[in-house]
Amino acid sequence: MSRGPTRITDLAKDASPEDAFLRSLIRRQPEDLPSDAKMQELATRLGPIAGSSTKSAPLVSGWRWLFVVAASGALAALPIVVRTQAHTAGEPSSSPAPVVSVIPAPVVTSAPATPSAETAVNAVPSMFVDSLPTANTERVRPTATPTCTNEIELVDRADATLRAGDAKRALELTREHGARCPNGSFVQERERVAIEALALLGEGEMMRTRAKAFELRFPSSPHVRRIRNLASSNPE
Amino acid sequence: MSSSEDVAAIFREQGPYAHRILRRLGVHPSDVDDAFQEVFVVIHRRLGELRRRDSLRAWVYGICIRVAARHRQIRNSSREVAAEEAAEPVDPTTPVESLSEKQAREVLHTILDQLDEDKRAVFVLFELEQLEMHEVAQSLEVPVPTAYSRLRAARAEVDEAVRRYRARKEFK
Numbered sequence A: 001m002s003r004g005p006t007r008i009t010d011l012a013k014d015a016s017p018e019d020a021f022l023r024s025l026i027r028r029q030p031e032d033l034p035s036d037a038k039m040q041e042l043a044t045r046l047g048p049i050a051g052s053s054t055k056s057a058p059l060v061s062g063w064r065w066l067f068v069v070a071a072s073g074a075l076a077a078l079p080i081v082v083r084t085q086a087h088t089a090g091e092p093s094s095s096p097a098p099v100v101s102v103i104p105a106p107v108v109t110s111a112p113a114t115p116s117a118e119t120a121v122n123a124v125p126s127m128f129v130d131s132l133p134t135a136n137t138e139r140v141r142p143t144a145t146p147t148c149t150n151e152i153e154l155v156d157r158a159d160a161t162l163r164a165g166d167a168k169r170a171l172e173l174t175r176e177h178g179a180r181c182p183n184g185s186f187v188q189e190r191e192r193v194a195i196e197a198l199a200l201l202g203e204g205e206m207m208r209t210r211a212k213a214f215e216l217r218f219p220s221s222p223h224v225r226r227i228r229n230l231a232s233s234n235p236e
Numbered sequence B: 001m002s003s004s005e006d007v008a009a010i011f012r013e014q015g016p017y018a019h020r021i022l023r024r025l026g027v028h029p030s031d032v033d034d035a036f037q038e039v040f041v042v043i044h045r046r047l048g049e050l051r052r053r054d055s056l057r058a059w060v061y062g063i064c065i066r067v068a069a070r071h072r073q074i075r076n077s078s079r080e081v082a083a084e085e086a087a088e089p090v091d092p093t094t095p096v097e098s099l100s101e102k103q104a105r106e107v108l109h110t111i112l113d114q115l116d117e118d119k120r121a122v123f124v125l126f127e128l129e130q131l132e133m134h135e136v137a138q139s140l141e142v143p144v145p146t147a148y149s150r151l152r153a154a155r156a157e158v159d160e161a162v163r164r165y166r167a168r169k170e171f172k
Helices: A017-027 A036-054 A064-076 A117-123 A151-163 A167-180 A187-200 A204-217 A224-232 B004-024 B029-049 B053-078 B101-112 B117-128 B133-140 B144-167
Strands: none
Touching: A017 B101, A017 B144, A036 B004, A036 B029, A151 A167, A151 A187, A151 B029, A167 A187, A187 A204, A187 A224, A204 A224, B004 B029, B004 B053, B004 B101, B004 B117, B029 B053, B053 B117, B053 B133, B101 B117, B101 B144, B117 B133, B117 B144, B133 B144
């Protein structure tokens, strides 16, 4: 077989009935590529990961978690003056806008961090602040705290550590994420790791409390099912 | 680690195909966007492993395969069957030419659902995504001869699945 196999769609007409059926079936397949609007939506969802492709993204994200995170982020970041978005540092800064001065806020939490997502959603119009055009806006844009850099790496490391069996360390990393990125884009993922870590550590009560809080806060999260299963397999 | 622009380029170039292949690999439609996000998180993390430009597609597909496998596993273990999962019944005696595109996709996916992950992946990559066999092997991270033998086995299973499908009076 030096030239490689022939694809079913290229088979001769006298192929078997199954091949003939498949050939027609494959040829009949729709292109099935997502529309531009869909890709834009996905870019918005990915935020900084998709880099410059998110620049022209629509302001409002249809994604529930982003919706909640953005809204609560805007609320929580009100007292904080932020440097230009730290987590979009990889983007080319085509805008000549001067960098807004920084106050590396020593964690300006005027109240204990008990984020009420529902309240936040109701109180603040939801928009993804990083999607806002940069032109002529000298306003300080509320966004994540300046210390929230490499958020993905941090959550990913926590997840990898958990999968490697070190639940304690994984939990520590989620705490670190909680401190650095209280309103980050991967809060749900952090919580999932933390809840799984607590389960592994035998902290059943704490795990269930956190699982309940998660479900209340992110009722339509893709992680809910997994977390619910975890909680139900560790009954009181 | 200023890889945002690279990831953005991959997103533009490969994103639509990654989204499509996740569905073809059996990720449930309601999970595809989550899986897609996961794929790009992995791409972002592993970008340093990508060296040759011409391997980009196979590399991205390889990540899609692993993410898809995980999502299928999660969904299978949850054993939840949402109403939306119920496939629109298609009369198996309907000639393929008379199927709508949507029905054709459903029929194909039902046939593919009968394959295990490895065989589904090789079949999808070669027959649907039209990758070359060396790219298929690279995506699967197996030697090329292994990819060939998987393709042979996948075709045999697909033929069997087609026979079963056509023998049925009612579909699902």
